[in-house]
Amino acid sequence: MSKRQILLLSSSNVHGYSYLEYAAKDIKDFLNKNKVTDVVFIPYALKDYDGYLKKVKNVFTTWGFNMTGIHESKSPSDTVKSAQSVFVGGGNTFLLLKTLYDNKLIELIRERVILEGMPYMGTSAGTNVATKSIHTTNDMPIVYPPSFIALNLVPFNINPHYLDTDPNSKHKGETREERILQYLEEDGADTVLGLREGGTLLVDGNQIILKGLTKARLFVKGTSPQEIDVETDLSYLLKK
């Protein structure tokens, strides 16, 4: 039985909701179930760490949780070693992954989540880096990380902010679905879960359930894309 406790949000902002509001119940349930009172925030996906912490801390404090920023301590690795849980915010996935590598946190976070059951929450870029690799991010490659391999807390890829094709668009760039299908042509690529804004993935040990407000779209190499309803059990994806 894996100790893995993970909550992955497609996005922090969803139309019609305030910041993180759409997932408030899922986040609170997740933290309470795991008896977490203190959360370490990892703001590496943006540049203004203090400003970002302030914004997120405000929400978590309202919900009754304590929050500190990983950048507030001298040793990010010591902070992760002693953290009750981490929340990894969105922004630029390349910047986030590079900074995690620069601070030698990849193996450490992975060990704490997989072997010790430290609860991990991520949103957008923080969801991308929780997966096998960042090959299916939507972000601009503004910095060059030493690898696209990520935390591998789940053995497949996620595309956050998944966007359906607009049949009325006059724009001729590739659609999101076309981009994901191009990725699936590559060696080593197998499964991509397109999480629409408002979609959330809950991983509890060996079980995965789609939570949130909207269906997801699942792409598996060699098969047609399929729509996944909220509350669907996706545990079989852990055996990939």
Added chain:
Amino acid sequence: MSKRQILLLSSSNVHGYSYLEYAAKDIKDFLNKNKVTDVVFIPYALKDYDGYLKKVKNVFTTWGFNMTGIHESKSPSDTVKSAQSVFVGGGNTFLLLKTLYDNKLIELIRERVILEGMPYMGTSAGTNVATKSIHTTNDMPIVYPPSFIALNLVPFNINPHYLDTDPNSKHKGETREERILQYLEEDGADTVLGLREGGTLLVDGNQIILKGLTKARLFVKGTSPQEIDVETDLSYLLKK
């Protein structure tokens, strides 16, 4: 006086036009001015080289030019060494750049364009790799290239398929402008030209002119973004 002869298209497909049609006059003028009869097509941004060549060759043949694919010869480097001109097609920028590195073509193409004046045409991904680096591509990072540094035929970045923010969108992912401004916060980033679909950049020696159907949007670190009219002289960007 630089020998550089370059034509960079934002995209091959533009709403209301057939494949490459919007830029037909600019491409034909460019090739005729440089006395080019034979074009080598580089299809590395997609997987189906033969299918891609067939599609592009059909257009160039109609215009009266001969076209061969770089993949049709045993030695891509020998083909580039003897090419009259190259056309680099769109697709995935990461796949294109990695394949150029894998085939040891980066330095070779650069030398042939900068030192020998071999005319270079690119579209979309083929435009991205012509610039300083691929840090401002819109594409999904489906493969990991050994560097994001590209051909550096022009000393700035281009964002092809530049897309204005849709004020009615309910999607909360970053806008294109936000992504480019995030890049400009990085060390080494300085200038990004947002080429809207239908936009083309003509580089003739030390002169750059915006061609095509639409204005471009220019982002320079530390200044406000500005709109650039068609036929504007942008030669000062070569001195960056």
